[in-house]
Amino acid sequence: MVNIILYTAGALIIIGMLLSLWRFLKGPHIVDRVLAFDVMTVSSIALIALIAFFNNRIIYMDVALVYGLLSFTGVLVIARYIEKGL
């Protein structure tokens, strides 16, 4: 029962990531692409946590933490670059 509900949650997160990938490919402006990238990264933190539960390894949570840190830095740098140049 628990596994079925968690698999459904993972499938919903993957469908959401595919939808934001569509906006990432199509988006009319750079801001839309960066926004879609940010949403994809935040959903993939949840997906990595689900994978850590399925494989029963807590070390994957550290991967999610470092991934979120890198994405945060990347979005900040790109936003400053769009606003006034590096």
Place this chain on the structure above:
Amino acid sequence: MENMIDIIGSLITLLGAIFIFLGSLGIVRMPDSFNRMQTGTKASTLGTILTLLGLGIIVPSWFGKVFILIMFVMITNPVSSHTLARAAHFVGIKLSDKTVSDILADDEKNKKEE
């Protein structure tokens, strides 16, 4: 009893996944960059927090690391969204037709007149 707690935690995780899905749907459907930013960031932040919280309820020995991840997402996600919205405003992205007010643009106009 323990099984009941597991089911409650997995239902919370499912609720978070539904929030993430709805946020991504809003990114596809919304008419404007700023509307997309609002729905994407708010819904996906809440969805990630609920997903991690449900996993922390299912496996209580992971709760420390899950709590660290929740605090991290709560701090960093609004900061990056705010910086991105500020950059989008100053680079001159057009608002949609249904916009009622743009207070930041009005403030800048008043400052120039002074």
